[in-house]
Amino acid sequence: MEACKLYDAEFKFVSLIWEHEPIGSGELVALCQEKLGWKKSTTYTVLRKLCARGVLQNRDSVVTALVARSQVQHYESEALLARAFDNSLPAFLAAFLSGGKKLTREEADELKRMIEEAAK
DSSP states (O other), X not given: OGGGOOOHHHHHHHHHHHHHOSEEHXXXXXXXXXXXXXXXXXXXXXXXXXXXXXXXXXXXXXXXXSSOHHHHHHHHHHHHHHHHHTTOHHHHHHHHHHTTOOXXXXXXXXXXXXXXXXXX
């Protein structure tokens, strides 16, 4: 699961790759300059570190993700629940909704459906 733990800058970087993969490393450098304001050396340093951790692969100057966005989202949601809400999904939802967040009818229906599925 260590591959799923991404810091903010790493997440932004990997998000660019998820959106554009497979992507040539030269194109990735240009994209990171445009979207993140990174220099070529920064892009290659982060790329090298994430390849070493098994998050990304750079084969023949083509970069692809070895970890899916859904895997990272699952890891991050579990970590947030554990760290901030003592693993309580109801506590998370109460905190989220107490901030004045209004759900659309469609969102509420989708949440109900998901809860019913999870309770089976």
